[in-house]
Amino acid sequence: MRISLSQASDLINAGQVIAVPTETVYGLAASLKFPTAIDQIFKLKGRPTNNPLIVHAANAYQVSKYLKSQPEDFVALAKAFWPGPLTLVLPVKESDIPYQARAGLPTAAFRVPNHSLALALLEWVGPLVMPSANLSGSPSSTHYEHVEADFGTEFPVLDGGACGHGVESTILYFVDGQWQIARLGAIPAEAFEMVLGYKPEVYVNMCDSKPLCPGQLYRHYAPKTKLRLSHALQSYDGVVVGFSDRHYLGAHKVYCLGPSKQPEVVAENLYATLRQLDIDKIESVIVDMDFPEENLWVTIGERLRRAAQ
Ligand code: TXA
Numbered sequence: 001m002r003i004s005l006s007q008a009s010d011l012i013n014a015g016q017v018i019a020v021p022t023e024t025v026y027g028l029a030a031s032l033k034f035p036t037a038i039d040q041i042f043k044l045k046g047r048p049t050n051n052p053l054i055v056h057a058a059n060a061y062q063v064s065k066y067l068k069s070q071p072e073d074f075v076a077l078a079k080a081f082w083p084g085p086l087t088l089v090l091p092v093k094e095s096d097i098p099y100q101a102r103a104g105l106p107t108a109a110f111r112v113p114n115h116s117l118a119l120a121l122l123e124w125v126g127p128l129v130m131p132s133a134n135l136s137g138s139p140s141s142t143h144y145e146h147v148e149a150d151f152g153t154e155f156p157v158l159d160g161g162a163c164g165h166g167v168e169s170t171i172l173y174f175v176d177g178q179w180q181i182a183r184l185g186a187i188p189a190e191a192f193e194m195v196l197g198y199k200p201e202v203y204v205n206m207c208d209s210k211p212l213c214p215g216q217l218y219r220h221y222a223p224k225t226k227l228r229l230s231h232a233l234q235s236y237d238g239v240v241v242g243f244s245d246r247h248y249l250g251a252h253k254v255y256c257l258g259p260s261k262q263p264e265v266v267a268e269n270l271y272a273t274l275r276q277l278d279i280d281k282i283e284s285v286i287v288d289m290d291f292p293e294e295n296l297w298v299t300i301g302e303r304l305r306r307a308a309q
């Protein structure tokens with residue numbers, strides 16, 4: 001159900017959960033002032049309670065008030081990338097952030113989204129936790145219709161149209177004196193070099209039983225359709241997920257992610273394409289993985305690999 005900005009603000013202030021658009025994906029929002037609403041988010045998503053949430057704020061100053069200390073380059077990163085698709089995991093004054101939101105950790109994840117509706121709401125109601133607005137494990141929602149498909153037509157949604165980036169924020173974590181990437185996302189690793197003087201290492205390891213980011217432990221971004229990945233796909237006697245500028249000999253049907261030279265377009269279409277496979281009840285597909293392992297392609301490749309798990 002579509003709601004206005006003022007209805008969104010009233011619902012949040014009444015301790016309800018609503019969906020809110022951001023520049024990455026839609027989020028399920030609850031106020032930090034209502035721990036019961038935060039509990040409700042975990043229930044709605046079917047999310048394990050040991051997987052903490054991202055606190056979204058209107059600006060870096062709001063974030064700084066929660067911090068126990070500021071790691072090196074915090075201000076430089078905030079200045080360069082906020083508002084925007086960067087999440088920073090930071091040490092917090094624990095009593096100021098509900099236990100559920102940080103899953104009991106002494107840190108919390110923060111970001112300032114670059115979306116006019118999300119920012120307006122944050123200005124009105126204060127900081128909000130916002131995990132992606134999808135059932136736990138499924139592809140995230142990048143359109144109003146995706147949220148409706150997961151949570152029903154009566155669920156209150158602030159409709160912001162399609163999300164520009166289409167993949168979640170990049171998460172950085174300060175470990176052993178360096179920022180590391182705890183989750184690949186909309187900002188590629190290369191983009192941090194200018195600010196940090198080094199390219200942060202990717203600490204994402206699917207086999208790691210102790211990842212920096214608890215969410216990385218779980219099956220993720222996956223449709224019901226079985227995905228198989230191919231790095232040298234030319235012809236295939238079945239359904240293909242691939243690129244609009246390539247020809248797949250023998251394919252029964254091709255789901256196009258976008259042009260093979262435009263990773264931004266591919267990222268934007270990624271989850272809608274994965275969701276479409278389920279809507280069309282496609283049993284299995286082969287995915288064309290022939291793209292470079294650099295910049296935003298690294299994030300796209302990681303999401304597809306996890307969706308295929
Ligand atoms: O783009 C995004 O980040 C979207 C939009 C809505 O802002 N949100 C999003 O939230 O992707 P979610 O809940 O789907 O993913 C949050 C990730 C999880 O993998 C979680 O484990 C990690 O952030 N996280 C949250 N707090 C953490 C903490 N204190 N330490 C380490 N990882 C944390």
Ligand code: MG
Nearest residue numbers: 131132140168
């Ligand atoms: Mg998520």
